[in-house]
Amino acid sequence: MKLLSVCKVPLVLMLAMTANFVCAQEAEALKAAYVYNFSKFVSWTDAEPPGENIIVCVDTENERMRAQMGSIDGKPVANKKLSVQMIDLEGFSDSELSKTCQVLYSDREESSRGDDFYHGVLVVTDVIRPHATISFSVLNKKLSFQVDLARAREQGLKISSRLLRLAEKVKR
């Protein structure tokens, strides 16, 4: 699908403003779309996640992020479907996360958990965190990301070279 030529802007501002020709996307919408794409390029080495769904757990207070993540619920990824769930990471016991989620997006401070807590979970964060597999960055007004390949290996995840090629930085 070709890039739409006119972006949605608020009615009042659009009519008042002189054009902002390159339309910027909402940060939360772009990040959610990236998370969708990440789940396409990740495979789980230890055990294929059971069931028809790839469960994406979302740990955030940001209303817009919740709404955008909610909008990709049920979308197809390879031969499975994304199942998006809002969670509160604090409430998870040490062994629960890896049993429930395959992908985790969190924009909160990381509380201290053992490495096992995140095993088998693709952890996506806004800033680099100790247990993040992929973290977002903004470069030249564009959303980019960094991959911690060592962490991914530890967590039993294999990341496609196609994704690695697009990353701003890969930590091996």
Place this chain on the structure above:
Amino acid sequence: MSASELIEFSLEDLMGMDIEVTSAGKREEKSFNTAAAVSVISAEDIRRSGVTNIPDALRMAPGVQVGRINSNEWAVTVRGLSGRFARYLLVLVDGRSVYDPLFSGVNWDEVNIALVDIERIEIVRGPGAGLWGANAVNGVINIVTKAPDAVTGSQVDLAMGNQDKVVASMQGGWQVGEKTHVRVTGSHYDRKGFDAFRPEMNEDDVDGQRLSFAIGHRDGPNNFDVRADVSQLQNNALWSDARPSVVAATLGMGAIEGDEEKKGYALQFKWEHQLAEMGLVNLRFAYDDIERDSSIYQWDSSNADLDLEYIGEWNAQRFTVGINTRSSTSNATGTEFSNIVLEPPKEDIDISSFFIHNTSRLTDDWEVTVGGRYEYSSEAGDGLKGTVRSIWYIDERQRFWGSISKADSTPSRLTTGNSSFSFAVIPASPETFGIPASVRVNSGGEPLETAELIAIQAGYRLAWSSSLSWDLVLFRHEYRHLLSADLVENPLRIDPVSMAPYVDTVIEFTDSGDPDAEGVEMTLSWKMTESWYLQYAGSYLNYVGELNSTSAAIADFLPSFNTPNDVPHHQHSLRVMGDLSPELSLSLWGRYVDELSLVQIDSYATLDIRLDYRVSSDITVSAVAQNLGDNNHVEAVREAFYVDNYKVPESYYLAVNWKFR
């Protein structure tokens, strides 16, 4: 675009898209690049400020004068010419105009939208760029409600306090099928009435309810949005009793209980269609209806609105063209308590318009916009409005813009029709030799010229760093044919019933107001630390030029009737917000408003404090104190039907917000 649309693109494509930069100043990049004096009040601004109604939220923007008259009436305007019946401001809800054609103003109690439903409030100061019609003279306020797909899950908000006795809302958003979202909100408020200086004029409590539905459906290049609102409210505001027999017998101290009940509904349908590479087409249809029942009048109005627009972009041009037609019916009659005469009681006003707007990028750093609107009104004939704007991208961090615009205001039914009504009562006093006066205003003699404005504005914006930004606007407004009044006659009469004397003053609407306004507006946003943020909004406003001498004479003894010279010269708002701990957030908001000398309303300074405590990720408890400091100050008075000055009290409330996912 939403995430569900963005996933249609490849990751490579996504990585080529610009991400919106909302920096510390919480300015949106779009505002930064706009050649207009624009402010945006976000949902977060509204929440953190602790306001419980929309007019109070508007105080956060520079250049907007908000004066609370009593518990459910406000005088709101942009850059002066304020009043309960201020007529030079266009107010829209999701693009639907909410001003009424009877007096060309807004009844703010009728805009009782639940605050949780508001996405943002956009304020454009100055003429609406020739793109809006009637009333977009001094400014445009667009209240944008949340899109159906922006709300997931449900939440309940409940606030209880001494002044805002109950403010409650329940909001839910759901996805229905693949492409459809629904949002439903129910809200209720119950406010304590304000106290007057004369205890017998103290207000009764007021309350209102609203039920709001929004349905959104996206299907490829089509976006449909349907809204339906039902609301009602009641209040018992006091209005001056201007019946000559009452004026004479009570020495002008009589008042009537308004006993107002309003019921209304509004429907809006929008269709947006992307024409492949060719641009965007918008179609909007809206209908609203309000019935107002009071002991003083019976006033029903309905409006139907149709809007069609095309927006396209080629090379370095962005082009917008549109047509609009609006049909308003109002039916107003007085009762035995009032002297409202409107001949004919029921009338239709039809306004059609056509606009063209083009923005050209002349060089990498320079954009120019030219726009014009032609409007035809069944009431006032035709008119032409226009604007020329330009913005210069000095460098990454700085913008400079300027504009010249011409706008005009459509006269209201009250001023152009054959009408007369009791305008005010002047109580007996030593100055009036112990004789009260009843003031009636007539119109329908000669048709009034349409009020016109030529506005010259310039602005500078600096994003000093990612944590500090500054916005400065200078303007000059030159008005012609502003609504004014002349004395017709002033005879002394004896009331046959009470045998007491009174002065039967008759004034007449004229179009002789010719003042100029100039001023400066400034916003400063500073992210002080990771979690502390400061925002300052201030304005200076001055009107020059005299009213004609008879109008000045009237202004001498009447409460301000749109007297241009009566504006607060200075207005300042300072907000400091931050987190005391991960669970505890604090917001402080101090305001200063200069005096209104003609109506003898003093300057005042107040402080609002809000404390939020996050009990869990689903529950937040808040404590709010408002109007601390200048307790029981007066902000504004009703310019017609004036009874007494009402005091804006200190108020406190506790609130809980509970989310259900």
